Each structure stands twice: as structure tokens, then as C-alpha cells.
Amino acid sequence: MSDNKSDIIMAETPEGVEGSGFFATSFEKVVGLARKHSLWPLPFATSCCGIEYMATMGSHYDISRxxxxxxxxxxxxxxxxxxxGTIAKKMGPVVKQVYEQMAEPRWVIAVGACATSGGIFDSYSVLQGIDRIIPVDVYVPGCPPRPEQILDGLMRIQDLAENESLRRRNSPEYQALLASYNIK
Incomplete structure (x- = not known):
């Protein structure tokens, strides 16, 4: 074991001022760090991508990290x-209602080809991407995507959660986006 400080893995801390017995930073940075490491996902799985999500939850990929x-x-x-997975047009209002019931701040990941663009189901009965009914923050491609891709999408959401302003959701730009989706 060496005495070199560079060998010690330090816990992630927000930028701030450190002194003897104290650490000062902005409230926004502390909230961002807390959001980043405490996401509570709601899996809305309808087909094979849900199986890959289950693998991601397992001990080999360990989403709890x-x-x-x-x-x-x-x-x-x-x-x-x-x-x-595949979202039928009749399922669209259910997805939208689930989204509307979530409290702010909220994020959305479209996992797999079907959720992002309808996949191979170019049909009148299949929604050609969930971004037609709710705003999507991260797209994870694949049919089905590998667990590593799902984890990459989660890490991108973590970056959004950490760096998002506490006031972003109240900005005129974001409210205009919600209005374009008919979301209050």
C-alpha cells in the first residue's frame, strides 16, 4: 500500500470551497448530485426490451451501482x-397518463427500436415512437438493446439530472415543449 494520495479513490463531491471541518457549495449542485444517484425508474415494458432490462437489473450488470x-x-x-418495447396506438393514452402522473422532475428513456421509432412494426396500429405523445430525454437504440446500452442511457439521464437547473422545468422553452405535446 502506497502513501500516495492519488491512489485513494475519493467520493464524488460537487465543486465548492473546502476548509478545516467544512465544505461549502451551491444548493443546486448538492441537489444535482442527490438526483443523479437516486433515480427511481418506472419500467413500462411490453416486449423483448423488458427482458433485457431484467438482465440489467440482475447481478451481472447490477443497475444498483x-x-x-x-x-x-x-x-x-x-x-x-x-x-x-412496442407501444400500440391504443396504449398511447396510457403511456401519456402514466407520464402525467409522475412528479417533477421527471425524465424519459425510450429503450429499443420499437419505443424510439416503431421498429419493424410499420403499421397503422403501432405508435411510431413514443416521442409523438410524450417528450423523450434519451433514446437507446437496438432490437433489443444490450444491457450495456441500457446502462449507458441511464448514465446519460444521470448527467441530465445532475446538471439540470432547478428552474429549467419552469422556463418558457420547456413549457412551450410541454404545450406542443398537450401536457399541462
């Missing part, structure tokens, strides 16, 4: 909606 080990099955207790 990223603070998302507690999946929520209630929209009111979730802040990350993970839509995985």
Missing part, C-alpha cells in the same frame, strides 16, 4: 419512465 436499484411500479413514486 448507479443508484437505480429500486424500480417503482407507481408513477407517483418514480422520476424516470423507461418505455421498452
Amino acid at each position: 448507479f443508484g437505480s436499484e429500486r424500480p417503482s411500479f407507481s408513477p407517483r413514486q418514480a422520476d424516470l419512465l423507461m418505455v421498452m
Whole structure:
């Protein structure tokens, strides 16, 4: 064991001023760090992408390393909606209602080709991407995507959660985006 400080792995801390017995930083940075490591995903899985998500939850890929080990099955207790698989047009209003029931801040990942663009189902009955009914923050391509890709999408959401301004959701640009999706 060496005495070199560079060999010690330090816990992630926000930028700030450090002194003898104290650490000062902005409230926004502390909240961002807390959001990043405490996402509660709501898996909305309808087909094979849901199986890949289950593999991601397993011990080999271990999604809990990223603070998302507690999946929520209630929209009111979730802040990350993970839509995985084919969404029929009749299922669209249900997805939108689930999204609307989630509290702010909330993020959405479209997992797999079907959720992002309809996949191979270019049909009148299949929604050609969930971004037609709700805003999507991260797209994870693949049919089905590998667990590593799902983890990469989760890490991108973590970056959004950490760096997002506390006031972003109230900005005129974001409200205009929500209005374009008919979301209040």
C-alpha cells in the first residue's frame, strides 16, 4: 500500500470551497448530485426490451451501482419512465397518463427500436415512437438493446439530472415543449 494520495479513490463531491471541518457549495449542485444517484425508474415494458432490462437489473450488470436499484411500479413514486418495447396506438393514452402522473422532475428513456421509432412494426396500429405523445430525454437504440446500452442511457439521464437547473422545468422553452405535446 502506497502513501500516495492519488491512489485513494475519493467520493464524488460537487465543486465548492473546502476548509478545516467544512465544505461549502451551491444548493443546486448538492441537489444535482442527490438526483443523479437516486433515480427511481418506472419500467413500462411490453416486449423483448423488458427482458433485457431484467438482465440489467440482475447481478451481472447490477443497475444498483448507479443508484437505480429500486424500480417503482407507481408513477407517483418514480422520476424516470423507461418505455421498452412496442407501444400500440391504443396504449398511447396510457403511456401519456402514466407520464402525467409522475412528479417533477421527471425524465424519459425510450429503450429499443420499437419505443424510439416503431421498429419493424410499420403499421397503422403501432405508435411510431413514443416521442409523438410524450417528450423523450434519451433514446437507446437496438432490437433489443444490450444491457450495456441500457446502462449507458441511464448514465446519460444521470448527467441530465445532475446538471439540470432547478428552474429549467419552469422556463418558457420547456413549457412551450410541454404545450406542443398537450401536457399541462
